[in-house]
Amino acid sequence: MKMLICCSFDGSNYHGYQVQRGGGVTVQSELNRAARELFGYECDIVGCSRTDAGVHARMFCAAISKRGRSDLPTALPPTKLPRALSAHLPEDICVYNAVEVEDEFHPRYAVIAKEYEYRYFVREVRDPFESNRSWHMPLPLHPDAVVKMNRAAAHFCGKHDFTSFMAQGSKIVDATRTVYQAGVTQEGNVMTFRVCADGFLYHMVRIMAGTLIECVTGQAPRDPDSIPAVIAAHDRASAGRTAPAHGLYLNRVEYPNHIFL
Amino acid sequence: MKMLICCSFDGSNYHGYQVQRGGGVTVQSELNRAARELFGYECDIVGCSRTDAGVHARMFCAAISKRGRSDLPTALPPTKLPRALSAHLPEDICVYNAVEVEDEFHPRYAVIAKEYEYRYFVREVRDPFESNRSWHMPLPLHPDAVVKMNRAAAHFCGKHDFTSFMAQGSKIVDATRTVYQAGVTQEGNVMTFRVCADGFLYHMVRIMAGTLIECVTGQAPRDPDSIPAVIAAHDRASAGRTAPAHGLYLNRVEYPNHIFL
Known part of the structure; x- marks a missing residue:
């Protein structure tokens, strides 16, 4: 049987999740190397989504099996796998969970919901501990910034054609997605936009984040x-700018219960 | 008049705060360079304490004046200084406040209290976002870990000779310090030990942190x-091990009000 692993990673030093044609270190290439070192054979590792360079993940799921097969021959029980795999990974990637799933499981197509988070750091001067982990907003914002952004975010909820929030040049035919939850909260100097949906278009959360901040900045x-x-x-030009990648986090990936063995 | 600046820094990439004889990049050497670039002359920058390599600071104070003088000739008002200096600093150091102080002010001797924080990350597998920012505790801890550690920490409060919590070889004659507050809290997987005192001995907080964790680990x-x-x-050997530097944060430095102009 296949194994589903849950990882988290600080994406600052990676060219995204997916192995690139041109080379460059990606999260997937590190997972491939770690699995090869641990199991002694090549593996197929299929992720739940692609992520852009610099994007982070608190929960990123991937299916792992021996190359060309649908199982993962190993004497290690699933409970020991996270620590064993993490020992072969760099400090900025870890595997913290592993469960057995049915052979037909596909980590991308089986997703029923995903939650992303976008972090803004609001202060005149930047914060060393927020470097690469949030979008620095040095401008004085509107005093009711969170309230206004939260009000704007609420309009994302529901089933809509999100063409306006899709990177230009995407080859998606149907841009309809259902947003289950969307809101903005503040804690200290950090404002957080969280959005949960059945699926996301390319750059969708970053364009949403860029549009929300325009509700509280500028003349x-x-x-x-x-x-x-x-x-x-239904026009990309009507939405705001694409917020930078380093403020974005994949928080949670949800699958139907029946896939777990 | 002199200027007092407040900085914060992620110490991961520095050989501590203080400029070293043998060279190596320190927070002070970066501040020196930034000030030279901004003001066009060499400055004397005197910090509120030394910090070891890898130690972080949320608030670190330093006095800055033109080299060999007790003033800082500049057309910049203090309110503009933090952003202007930070623009010349790397991402992991910032200056977020600047105030004018009396000429006689010495950032080390004038301190009336300091607060440090020590962070433990408690989970079987490490967390990429906690890399270099906390001490990873993979062991299962005692279920009442926070309660026990908090109880132990309470004993630090008061005026004591802390020779047992001082690095061996320190040349301090009087190891008496007054601890105003000491406690341990937990939020999610992070346990935090905070301690406030009128002064600290070399490695004092790290030895305290190493001793506290021994109350909840091991056979x-x-x-x-x-x-x-x-x-x-009054014996270093009676206390626990020195906890690693990367879990330690200087949180707050307190001065008497009269120094501020």
Whole structure:
């Protein structure tokens, strides 16, 4: 049987999750190396999504099996796997869980929901501990920033065609996605936008994050209640800029219970 | 007049705060360079304490003046200084506050209290986001770990001779210090030991942190109520190991109000 592993990684030093044609170190290439070192054979490791360079993950799922097969021959019980694999990984990647799943399981197609988080650090001067972990907002924001952004975010909820929030040039035919939850909270100097949906388009969360911040910055901020019109426009140009990758975290990936053995 | 600056830094990439004879990049050497670039002349920068390699600071104070003088000639108002200096600093150091102080001010001798924090990350597998920011405790701890450690920490409070909690070879004559507050809290997988005192001996917090964790680990854990005997022994060997530098943070430095102009 296949194994599903849960990883977390600080994406700062990686060219994204997926192995690249041009080379470059990726999270997947590190997982491949670690698995080869631990098991003594090549593995197929299939991730739950692609992530851009610099994007982080608190929970990223991948299926692992011996190359060309649907099982993972090993004497190690699943409970020992996380620590054993992590021992072969660099400090900025770890595997913290492993469970057996059915052979037909595909970590990308089986996803029923994912949650992303986007972090803004709001202070005149940047913070060394937030370097590469949030988007620094040095501007004084509107005093009710969280309230306004939260109001704007609420409009993302529901089933919509999110073409306005999709990177130009994407080859997606149907841009309809269902957003289950979307909101903005603040703790100290950090504002956090969390969004949960059945699926996401390329750059969707980063464009949402870039649009939300435009509701509380600049001379003529966006009206939080203009979001429905932005969605309805089906036009990338109507939304805001794409927020930088280093503020984005994949928080959670959800699968149906039946896949677990 | 002199300027007092407040910095924070992630110490992972530095050989401590203080400029070293043998060279090596330190926080002070970076501050010196940044000040030279900003003001166009050499500066004297005197820190509130030395810190070991890998130790972090959320608030570290330093006095800055033109070399050999007691003032800092500049057209920049203090409110603009933090951002201007930070622009010349690497991502892992920032200056977030600057205030004018009296000429006689010495950032080390004027300190009336300091607070340190020591962070433990408690989970079987390490966390990429805690790499270099906490001490990883993979062992299963005693279920009442926080309660026990907190009970042990309470014994540090008061005026004591802390010879048992001082690195061997220190040339300090009087090891008496007054601890105002000491306690351990837990949030998620992170346990935090915070201690506030009128002054600290070399490695004092790290030895305290190493001793506290011995109250909740191993086959024969220390009795939390044995701490008074450890203090009374006046013997480094009676305390626990020195916890690693990367879990330690200088949190706060306190000065009397009269120094501020």
